[in-house]
Amino acid sequence: MNPLDDLNPHQKNAVEYSQGAQLIFAGAGSGKTKVLTHKIAYLIDTGAVRPENILAVTFTNKAAQELRSRVEEFVGRNAKYVHIGTFHSICARMLRREIEHLGYTKQFTIYDADDQNRLLKKIIDDTNIDIGGHKPKNILSRISYLKSWMTSPEEFKPRQGYRLEQLVKELYPLYQNALKRSNAVDFDDLLLLPLELFKQAPEILEKYRFIYQYILVDEYQDTNKPQFHIIDLLAKKHRNLCVVGDDDQSIYSWRGANIENILNFSDNYPECKVFKLEQNYRSTNNILKAASKVVANNINRTPKELWSRKSDGDLIVKIEADSDYDEAARIAAYIQREIITNKRKFKDFAILYRTNAQTRILEEILRRNNIPYTIIGGVKFYERKEIKDILAYFNVLSNSKDDINLKRIINFPPRGIGKQTLGIVEQFAFEKRISILEALNHIDALELSRRSEKSLQSFSSIIKRAADMRESIAFEEWTRVMIDEIGVRTYFKELGGEESIQRLANIDELLNDISEFCHTEDNATLESYLEKVSLSTSIDTWEDEKNTVSLMTLHSAKGLEFPVVFICGLNQGLFPLDRDNSEKVVEEERRLFYVGLTRAMEKVFLSSAQMRNRAGEMQYLPDSIFLNEIPSELMEINPVKEGVISCRCRKPQKSSGKVSFQTSDLKDKIVRPGSIVSHKIFGPGKVLDITGVGQNAKLRIHFRTCGTKTIVAKFVEVK
DNA sequence: AGCAACTCATTTTTT
DNA sequence: ATGAGTTGCT
Numbered sequence: 001m002n003p004l005d006d007l008n009p010h011q012k013n014a015v016e017y018s019q020g021a022q023l024i025f026a027g028a029g030s031g032k033t034k035v036l037t038h039k040i041a042y043l044i045d046t047g048a049v050r051p052e053n054i055l056a057v058t059f060t061n062k063a064a065q066e067l068r069s070r071v072e073e074f075v076g077r078n079a080k081y082v083h084i085g086t087f088h089s090i091c092a093r094m095l096r097r098e099i100e101h102l103g104y105t106k107q108f109t110i111y112d113a114d115d116q117n118r119l120l121k122k123i124i125d126d127t128n129i130d131i132g133g134h135k136p137k138n139i140l141s142r143i144s145y146l147k148s149w150m151t152s153p154e155e156f157k158p159r160q161g162y163r164l165e166q167l168v169k170e171l172y173p174l175y176q177n178a179l180k181r182s183n184a185v186d187f188d189d190l191l192l193l194p195l196e197l198f199k200q201a202p203e204i205l206e207k208y209r210f211i212y213q214y215i216l217v218d219e220y221q222d223t224n225k226p227q228f229h230i231i232d233l234l235a236k237k238h239r240n241l242c243v244v245g246d247d248d249q250s251i252y253s254w255r256g257a258n259i260e261n262i263l264n265f266s267d268n269y270p271e272c273k274v275f276k277l278e279q280n281y282r283s284t285n286n287i288l289k290a291a292s293k294v295v296a297n298n299i300n301r302t303p304k305e306l307w308s309r310k311s312d313g314d315l316i317v318k319i320e321a322d323s324d325y326d327e328a329a330r331i332a333a334y335i336q337r338e339i340i341t342n343k344r345k346f347k348d349f350a351i352l353y354r355t356n357a358q359t360r361i362l363e364e365i366l367r368r369n370n371i372p373y374t375i376i377g378g379v380k381f382y383e384r385k386e387i388k389d390i391l392a393y394f395n396v397l398s399n400s401k402d403d404i405n406l407k408r409i410i411n412f413p414p415r416g417i418g419k420q421t422l423g424i425v426e427q428f429a430f431e432k433r434i435s436i437l438e439a440l441n442h443i444d445a446l447e448l449s450r451r452s453e454k455s456l457q458s459f460s461s462i463i464k465r466a467a468d469m470r471e472s473i474a475f476e477e478w479t480r481v482m483i484d485e486i487g488v489r490t491y492f493k494e495l496g497g498e499e500s501i502q503r504l505a506n507i508d509e510l511l512n513d514i515s516e517f518c519h520t521e522d523n524a525t526l527e528s529y530l531e532k533v534s535l536s537t538s539i540d541t542w543e544d545e546k547n548t549v550s551l552m553t554l555h556s557a558k559g560l561e562f563p564v565v566f567i568c569g570l571n572q573g574l575f576p577l578d579r580d581n582s583e584k585v586v587e588e589e590r591r592l593f594y595v596g597l598t599r600a601m602e603k604v605f606l607s608s609a610q611m612r613n614r615a616g617e618m619q620y621l622p623d624s625i626f627l628n629e630i631p632s633e634l635m636e637i638n639p640v641k642e643g644v645i646s647c648r649c650r651k652p653q654k655s656s657g658k659v660s661f662q663t664s665d666l667k668d669k670i671v672r673p674g675s676i677v678s679h680k681i682f683g684p685g686k687v688l689d690i691t692g693v694g695q696n697a698k699l700r701i702h703f704r705t706c707g708t709k710t711i712v713a714k715f716v717e718v719k
Numbered sequence: 720a721g722c723a724a725c726t727c728a729t730t731t732t733t734t
Numbered sequence: 735a736t737g738a739g740t741t742g743c744t
Contacts, residue, residue: 354732577731616729726739
């Protein structure tokens with residue numbers, strides 16, 4: 001197929017224009033990915049640019065994969081040479097090659113939120129700084145925000161009387177130093193260090209300018225300051241820069257995304273040509289009208305008019321529920337109704353919400369109704385404890401300075417290295433200015449009991465053996481041997497119980513993942529695998545062909561489309577979420593709502609619940625102001641009456657099979673006096689009486705092994 | 720050193 | 735309603 005075929009005139013103009021800077025305002029569903037795909041193919045096809053000289057930056061790895069496979073349809077194997085990836089993955093790859101200029105080694109570790117948290121906590125412990133009630137996580141998010149605006153520790157001016165800001169001022173430089181000492185970078189560093197590199201070594205900038213002669217950036221409205229500078233520096237010479245975005249879909253200002261980047265693009269590239277794509281191919285007209293009306297309430301935007309040739313379609317359905325449970329039940333009922341009356345499949349539905357905390361109830365109700373679902377987001381696979389522990393071994397093997405990961409595993413599985421022993425080693429390492437792993441080479445110099453010394457020796461030799469093995473066997477095989485060496489499997493097998501079985505299954509899943517990686521990646525190494533792991537998100541691993549309902553936050557839904565979309569929790573305080581009610585914040589929430597509405601192809605359901613359980617207490621919340629912004633003639637309220645919706649009364653049933661490893665088991669324990677239960681330590685026993693209800697009820701249990709004890713319900717298994 | 724159970728605070732969104 | 739951090743027992 002020709003890259004200029006199958007395009008509307010506006011799309012065609014945008015594809016054809018390939019001389020210099022270009023700004024494409026692409027409304028929701030206007031064929032943005034299509035234009036990017038065709039444009040890359042066009043550049044290659046016409047011989048204007050060689051595939052290896054094209055850089056395309058997308059928002060998620062999934063989008064990158066999709067773009068690559070669509071380009072492949074045009075240009076075949078040439079697609080392989082196009083540089084396509086997210087800002088973070090492209091920067092990580094660049095740093096892997098060049099970071100030594102900045103005093104790190106190529107084996108640097110990418111720290112995730114949990115690693116960052118451990119690192120900051122260690123600093124707080126070591127320095128005895130009193131953080132008086134403030135949480136390390138909050139301090140970190142402030143630091144991250146400063147970094148996303150490129151404010152250095154020295155430049156940051158805390159306001160008088162703001163304790164949190166004083167703490168940030170104190171801890172930010174220490175945190176930064178600690179990262180470097182650990183040969184580690186955080187997500188913000190991935191964007192900042194390339195800029196540092198370009199400044200310190202202009203020849204490297206030249207090199208990449210030479211490689212990336214034509215640059216395309218997707219979702220440009222959500223780029224932040226460092227991202228802007230990276231692109232700007234790279235593009236400055238050839239000035240072949242095509243940015244695509246939609247200011248109405250800018251939803252990441254809280255992490256430093258700067259909408260001005262797109263609104264003021266022509267200030268930096270005065271020669272740029274502006275294109276607008278306003279024909280929507282995704283949604284029915286009613287959906288589009290509603291979305292346009294909503295977003296028109298925002299002041300800070302470029303005016304635009306989305307239109308569609310599609311029919312009006314169904315009205316938007318407003319679901320008015322009594323409670324959050326009722327809301328979930330009604331959603332479940334509408335899904336079943338749509339499946340029966342309109343022959344839809346489970347995978348046609350997405351349920352979108354503002355906060356991850358809303359998943360729990362939805363999950364429970366869907367499960368009770370035998371509706372298969374996949375949760376995108378929440379606890380990610382690679383963040384599970386047992387997985388992170390194994391990955392910590394891998395990280396330590398790659399980067400010997402990584403004390404944070406080393407501390408995770410020095411006593412996992414338990415080998416008798418406690419606080420005391422670790423403290424001695426840490427102190428020694430601190431004094432000698434070496435890493436903990438290096439300190440283990442001098443065990444004899446430490447004053448330790450025979451026992452502790454032996455434990456440390458055994459840990460140290462596991463690491464040494466593993467390091468030696470890396471030389472001689474391939475990565476995939478090495479991981480398998482490693483997992484045996486570590487003894488995690490044996491540990492969980494001996495520990496027993498339901499939870500251990502799940503953990504063992506997850507470890508197998510990890511091995512499968514590694515093996516798949518090794519068979520798809522050209523040169524799979526420990527480092528390249530770790531990089532993939534640290535940069536992958538739950539959206540990236542989402543299998544869209546699986547026939548399940550998708551549950552995710554509105555943020556995660558960006559860039560996706562579904563025939564039927566539910567947006568739930570449309571209550572004032574929850575969506576828009578209240579933290580401070582400045583107009584700027586409401587505008588971003590409104591854009592988020594706009595993003596949600598425009599995900600839908602055929603049908604939208606909007607739900608609110610009068611009463612919701614928030615942080616353990618019931619709250620009455622009025623309807624979201626956003627609901628009033630949709631013209632009433634486009635909406636029908638509770639079209640199906642109460643009697644029809646009865647599924648919430650249904651009895652809990654076992655799930656219809658494996659839904660996903662992210663789905664946790666519903667605990668339907670019914671305990672009464674006389675029930676036989678089993679305790680992990682004390683074994684089987686008979687319940688004598690019960691005080692309280694639910695998971696925290698206290699049970700008096702007579703155990704065969706050790707007589708009568710009082711145990712909290714959640715610690716026993718019902719027979 | 721290790722685990723069971725308590726207390727207390729906690730709900731934004733994520734690369 | 736849950737989880738993290740911590741205590742207190744073995």
